[in-house]
Amino acid sequence: MTDNTNTGHNTPAHPTNSSLTTHQFDVLIVGAGGAGLRAALELQRAGKQxxxxxxxxxxxxxxxxxxxxxxxxxxxxxxxxxxWHMFDTVKGSDYLGDQDAIEFMCQQAPRIVRELEHFGVPFSRLDDGKIYQRPFGGQSQHFGQSQATRTCAVADRTGHAILHTLYQQNLAAGTQTFSEFFSLDLLIEDQQVTGLVALEIATGQLHQFNANAVLLATGGAGQIYRTNTNASINTGDGLAMVLRAGLPLMDMEFWQFHPTGVAGRGMLISEAARGEGGLLRNSLGEAFMVNYAPKVKDLASRDVVSRAIATEIHHGRGCGPNKDYIELDLTHLDAELIKQKLPGIRDISLTFTGIDPIEQPIPIHPSCHYMMGGIPTNIHGQVMTQTNGENYPVAGLYAIGECACVSVHGANRLGGNSLLDIVVFGKAAADHILSRPAEVCTTKTPAPKAINPALLKRMQAFQASRDTEIPNDANNDDSVVSFKRDLQQMMQRHCGVFRDQATLAAAKPMLEQLAQRLKTLRVQDPAQGFNLERIQAFECENLLAVAWATLESALARTESRGAHARDDYPERDDQAWLVHLLFFMQPHITLKQKPVQMQPKTVAPFPPIKRVY
Amino acid sequence: MLFNIQRYQPEAASAQQVGAQNATYWQEMTLDDALVKPGMMLLDALKLLREQDPTLSFRSSCQEGVCGSDAMQVNGRNRLSCITPLAELSQPIELMPVPGLPILRDLIVDMTLFFDRYAQANPTLNAGKFNPDQEHLQSPADRAKLDGLYECILCACCSTSCPSFWWHPDQFLGPAALLAAERVVIDSRDIQPKQRLEALSDPYQLHRCRGIQQCTTSCPKGLDPSRAIRQLKHQQWTQS
Amino acid sequence: MRNLAKIWPNGKWSYAWQQLSAVYLLVFLPWFVWTIWPALMGLDYQPAQPGLLWLTSLIALALLFIHSWIGLRDVVIDYCPARHLPMAIRALSLVFMLMIFNITLLLTRWLLL
Amino acid sequence: MRDLIGGRHARPVHLALYKIRFYPNALVSISHRISGSLLAICLIFGLMLLNAVALGWINTSDITQSVPGKLLILLTLSSLLFHWLSGLRHLIIDWWPAKDHQVPQAWFSGWAVSLVFFLWAVGTLLLALALFTGGFVGGPS
Structure with a gap:
């Protein structure tokens, strides 16, 4: 890593008003997950700063x-x-996915996976030496006929292997990394994104990064729900930055609830468990999926399985003393197969439930897993916005990975498509940046800008003493922890697997109340360096924005499609709702529509048909 | 439930007076037993303690033992707080940052030295030319050689429990980085294992390892870096 | 500090020498004790094969020096502050040279008498 | 490391060894090192005494019959015994012929480590008896 990361020894900077370190780069990538690392690798190798x-x-x-x-x-x-992969993805998206993007992703997939293999990803192997593949939900041969086997796997640690491999490749390429820098706001000048302001966590110092292109790869925001499979860092920081900049988020009502999270805790038990033959059973011991998806049973698409589980529990067929979970049964599988192909989930089960899946079924419950919506982009990763009904790209701004909505996942993502999404569009965005005219990409040296006063005000507000500037009626005992807990609980209750008008509408005043609380929220930790409480305060602000987008969009979409299941509108309504929903927060909350791209470039389109598994 | 935590608050006035080296101090913290639920992990307890004292600082991210953020020394042993069951620990639970790396705040250490050594180990596979139409073939037996090597999460539990790494964090690569080095050396797809082994023949990078085995006993993922290092030392002779 | 990487032998060779000498001494020492046991017990003793005993002992002595050189050098590298290390290594090699010189002197003297 | 702790990077580092749990292996490892260093010191001392004998300043019996001399011999032999035993264990671990260098856990366990310490203690005791009582194992009295 570079010297720039070694900043911990700096003496802590005192309040940040004027001290602003500036950096100049060709391209700025925010977020160093799979998408960010893949894009960085391509750009760094091409000689960009x-x-x-x-x-x-x-x-x-x-x-x-x-x-x-x-x-x-x-x-x-x-x-x-x-x-066929494209067909499955379009169908899985409940026809909300843009077919040109899906076409591009599926066409690129074999090359992208081989490239990953070439980079060093230790894929599991078949006897002939080729990459091992396993069946996953929603996969078919011949456009919906028999089950396909399409998911390339590294045992059950595929993401780990890909992330570490891409990190290693970036080390070799010499990419400059600024680790533990929290991004606060985009810098925009004349409709063009010119960089961003970030907080160096170790010192509390503000940094201004100037760049010709800013690429957001900040991941999801599963932390808006109480029970989720996400890391605590998944707070939608990039999404909220975009909203604050007056740009939209798209399709935010679509949140994937993974059918098999560890009951009561949320950790993910991979779909691979069912791909390798695992079965879901209710308290009667029935493998109930046959009632919901007679053809593919446990390997139906995730939204279908999650709803099935929720329904079983709702009808009192849940397991355990409170009848509040379902069991994932692997006991009929060969112990060696579990040890070889599913070592990670066996680990998780042993650690968090004490249950060895070789001997006993694992208690599971749907858990918020993935955000299908996000920052709208085109197929090159360029962030799109809309004015007066016209859609156009924002100059200098890109988004890739889970934070972006291309949209390839539409209303429901298929298992195994998210890793594909990050790598394909990570590379695509980098390629587009490289293909731009040279003069756009050369380094300018704009003068450091004064910090956005609104940003400064937010920072100072969080840091202000608890006794000052707080209206008398405010609750002085409020903390970032309780704020986040209340937000998560509210979303869990009002915007979960099943939704309806009444519960959604009831959540709106709560959201407004939370927004009020945020204004008076104070951070008790006075330190500048590693003030994690302050970081959490910023994260709360971001989560609130994401939750807001989710709730408004969910209220507006009066149909059931993919992961968005309305009790009061149980059917899909292609007449009214075969459209993307754009949510703007600035200058004021607005919802707009954007047509779904139904026209692929090289093949015939797949018209919407009823989605059964 | 009783905790004894080594704190370091660099910005506190007292810390400024006594100088960094003397500024760590011990603090007892108590967690109401009513809040302790069965199956709770150490990380859950730490989060509750942070509600009592928001200045208590520690890293965490995935909370399921795969990201490697939250290594700390628990009752004398390096562990990941998110997969350490509270029930396993004897009280008072003694928490310290991992040994041997500069402390930034409380349980947070500066990982720069650790990641620099990882980069120095050149853990990047070189598989030669890329063929977009066909993956490199690798037999299941060759792939099996990577098991136990590629799963490392870079939490630094091993390297920071290794005395050789304490004395030479700037030159000895340490168990985590050497595990990564072995992972590429032994990969049948790599085209330059000999050069990699040759690059490790100086007295420091690899050969500071004295087979102390603290690494293997402290790995939270059950890996065996010590074995990987033995293999590297032997391969230096068998592969040249 | 970097030129230390060049001190003899490098890591790869010191590992090999250390293992080799260890194995030799591991076997030699018990055998040696067994062979000269009568002498240790103060009995009148004539080795059955004096040539073999001399040869193996001389090899053992040489390997012992190599083994202890590498071992001590590692101890010094580990615990000596980096800025004093070149000096410490030089001092250590001086001690070893003196010891080897001294032993050679004693041996020749003994053989000549 | 010391350079990093002090100086301008002044930040505390936790290296309080008494707060860190060392596993049986680590104990053998450090003891192997200590006994090795002791052996080196004994080698230098022995060499000095040998010179003194060669120069006729002292007699061999001055060493073998005096208490400090006997203690020096005991220290040397005891260190040698430990170094030999722990070295043997070390070599077994290093050269265990199994595939993938997979060594049976037993060799790392407290069991093997206790064995090393036990054999060493017994050996040292016997050596001390032999040295200080003379003719322990049927030698001339």
Missing amino acids: VALVSKVYPTRSHTVAAQGGINAALGNISEDNWH
């Missing part, structure tokens, strides 16, 4: 927790082609 700014060390990014695998129609085990 790249800065990778991340609020944690790159190997702590949440890509590390992805387990099951990455989809590519390699056909190593059974016949396959990318066109």
Whole structure:
């Protein structure tokens, strides 16, 4: 790593008003997960000056927790082609995915996976030496006929292997990394993004990064829900930055609840467990998925399985003393297979429940896992916005990975497509930056800008003494911890697997109340260096913005599609709702619509049909 | 439930007076037993303690033992707080930052030296030319050689429990980085294992290891860096 | 500090020498004690194969020096502050040279008498 | 390391060894090192005495019959015994012929370590008896 990361020994800077360190780069990448690292690698190798700014060390990014695998129609085990992969993804998205983007991703997949293999990812292998693949939910051969086997896997540590491999490649390429820098706000001048302001966590100092292109790869925001499979860092920092900059988020009502989180705790038990033959059972011991998806049973798409589990529990067929979970049964599988192909989930089960899946079923419950929505982008990763009904890219701003909404996942993501998404579009965005005219990409040296007064005010407000500037009626005992807990609980209750008008509408005043609380929220820790409480305060602000986008969009979409299941509108409504929803927070909350791209570039489109598994 | 935590608050006035070396101090903290639920991990307890004292600083991210953020010394042993069950620990639970790295605040240490050594170990596979139409072939037996090597999460539990790393964090690569080095050397796809082994033949990077085995006993993922280092030492002779 | 990487032998060779000498001494020492046991017990003793005993003992002595040189050098490298290390290594090699010189002197003297 | 702790990077480092749990292996390892260093010191001392004998300043019996001399011999032999035993264990671990250098856990365990210490203690006791009582194992009285 570079000297720039070794900043911990600096004497702590005192309040930040005027001290602002500036940096100049060609490209600035925010977030060092799989998407950010893949883009950085491409750009660094092409000779660009790249800065990778991340609020944690790159190997702590949440890509590390992805387990099951990455989809590519390699056909190593059974016949396959990318066109079938595309069909499955379009169908899985409940036809909300943009078909040109899906086409691009599925077409690129085999090459991208082989490239990862070439970089060093230790894929599991078949006897003939090729990459091992396993069946995953929603995969089919011949456009919906038989089950396909498409997910390339590194045992059940695929994300870990990919993240570490990309990190290693970046080390070799010499990418400059700014680890433990928390990004606060984008810098925008004349409609063009010119950089951002970040807080160096170790010292509390502010840094201004200037760049010709800013690439957001900040990941998801699963922390808006109480029970989630996400890391505590997944707080939607990039999403909120975009909202504050007056740009939209798209399709935020679509949150994937992973069917198999460890009950009561949330950790992920990979879909690979079912891919390798695991079965879901209710308290009667029935493998109930046959009632919900007669053809593919446990390997139905995730939204289907999660709803099935929620329904079983709702009807009193849950397991345990409180009948509040379902069991994932692997006991009929060969112990060796579990040890070889699923060592990580066995570990998780043993650690967090004390249960060895070889001997006993694992208690599971749906757990918030993935955000299908995000920052709208086109197929090159360019962030899109809309004025007066016209959609156009924002100059200098890109988004990739979970924080972006291309959209390839539409209303529901297929297992194994998220790792694919980050790598494909990480590379695509880098390629687009490289293909821009040279003069756009050369380094200018703009003068350091004064810090946005609004940003300064926020920082100072969090840091102000608890007794000052707080209106008398405010609750002085409020803390970032209780704020976050209340927000998560509210979202869990009002915007979970099933939604309806009444519960959603009831959440709105709560959200407004939380926004009021945020204004008077104070940080007790007075320190500048490693003030994690202050970081959490900023994260709370970001989570609130994401929750707001989610709730408003969920209220507006009066249909059930993919992961968005409305009790009061149980059917999909292609007439009214085969559109993307854009949510703007600035200058005031607005919802707009954007057409779904139904026209692929090289193949015939897949018109919407009823989605059954 | 009783905790004894080594604190370091660099910005406190007292710390400024006595100088960094003497500024660590011990603090007893108590967690109401009513808050302690069965199956709770040390990290959960730490979060509750942080509600009592927001200045208590520690890193954490994934909370399931795969990101490697939250290594700390628990009752004398390096562990990940998120996968250390409270029930396993004898009280008072003594918490310190991991040994041998400069402390930034409380349980947070500066990982720069650790990651620099990792980079120095050149853990990047070199598989030669890329062929977009066909992956490199690797037999399941060759792939199995990577098991126990690639799963490392870079939490630094091993390296910071290694006396050789304490004395030479700037020159001895340490168990984590050497595990990574072995992971590429032994990969059948790599085209330059000999050069890699040759690069490690000086007295420091690899050969500071004295087989003390603290690394293997403290790995929270059950890996065996000591074995990887033995293999490297032998391969230096068998592969040249 | 960097030129220390060049001190003899480097890590790879010191590992090999250390293992080799250890194995030799591991076997030699018990055998040696067994062979000269009568002499240790103060009995009148003539070795059955004096040539073999001399040869193996001389090898053992040489390996002992190598073994202890590498071992002590490692101890010094580990615990000596980096800025004093070149000096310490030089002092250590001086001690070893003196010892080797002294032993050679004693041996020749003994053989000549 | 010392350079990093002091100087301008002044930040505390936790290296309070008494607060760190050392496993049986680490104990053998450090003892192996200590006994080795002792042996080196004994070697220098022995060499000095040998010179003194060669120059006719003292007699061999002055060493073997005096208490400090006997203690020096005991220290040397006892260190040698420990170094030999722990070295043997070290070599077994290093050269265990199994695939992938997988050494049975037993060799790392407290069991093997206790064995080393036990054999050393017994050996040292016997040596001390032999040296100080003379003719322990049927030698001439």
